[in-house]
Amino acid sequence: QYEKYGIEDMQYKIRDELIRRKNIDELIPTFEKPIDAYQQEVVAQVLFYIGDDKLHSIFKKFISGEKSKTMYFCLNFLAKRGDVQALKILNDNYFKYGVSSVQWADTVQWFGKYKYKPSIPNLINSLDAASLNLVGAAQYSLEQIFDGPHPKFKSISDMKNYFNKLYKEQH
Numbered sequence: 627q628y629e630k631y632g633i634e635d636m637q638y639k640i641r642d643e644l645i646r647r648k649n650i651d652e653l654i655p656t657f658e659k660p661i662d663a664y665q666q667e668v669v670a671q672v673l674f675y676i677g678d679d680k681l682h683s684i685f686k687k688f689i690s691g692e693k694s695k696t697m698y699f700c701l702n703f704l705a706k707r708g709d710v711q712a713l714k715i716l717n718d719n720y721f722k723y724g725v726s727s728v729q730w731a732d733t734v735q736w737f738g739k740y741k742y743k744p745s746i747p748n749l750i751n752s753l754d755a756a757s758l759n760l761v762g763a764a765q766y767s768l769e770q771i772f773d774g775p776h777p778k779f780k781s782i783s784d785m786k787n788y789f790n791k792l793y794k795e796q797h
């Protein structure tokens with residue numbers, strides 16, 4: 627029955643099944659002592675999507691400035707919960723984790739939710755990104771950091787100029 631699936635399809639099915647089972651007590655030891663970097667990356671992603679608060683201390687002691695997908699999922703888990711150290715590391719390594727722009731847009735919204743002001747230059751630079759998901763997340767975050775109301779923008783250039791002006795007024 628498995629011949630009809632490609633290897634990538636099987637990987638997603640396994641990941642989704644692990645997420646569905648939510649057995650973090652078995653996954654945590656695998657994350658902490660994986661057989662290889664790929665296993666750790668997949669388990670980190672599964673744990674991220676499970677989202678159990680027990681993982682906070684596990685991911686917190688693991689984080690560093692390393693730019694891997696494993697690190698990304700650990701940092702994003704923490705950033706989603708407002709961890710300032712994670713927000714700082716993600717901002718310092720903005721869009722350097724090899725994840726899709728859709729996934730990175732998920733991260734960008736945490737900068738706004740937690741009003742992480744050091745991210746403002748990166749957010750402004752993202753306003754003319756090729757990915758509309760990233761543009762939207764950057765705009766959302768800037769609008770959260772700079773209390774509104776904000777005007778309707780006629781162009782990306784107008785939006786960038788507007789937020790640059792607000793940023794310069796604060797510095």
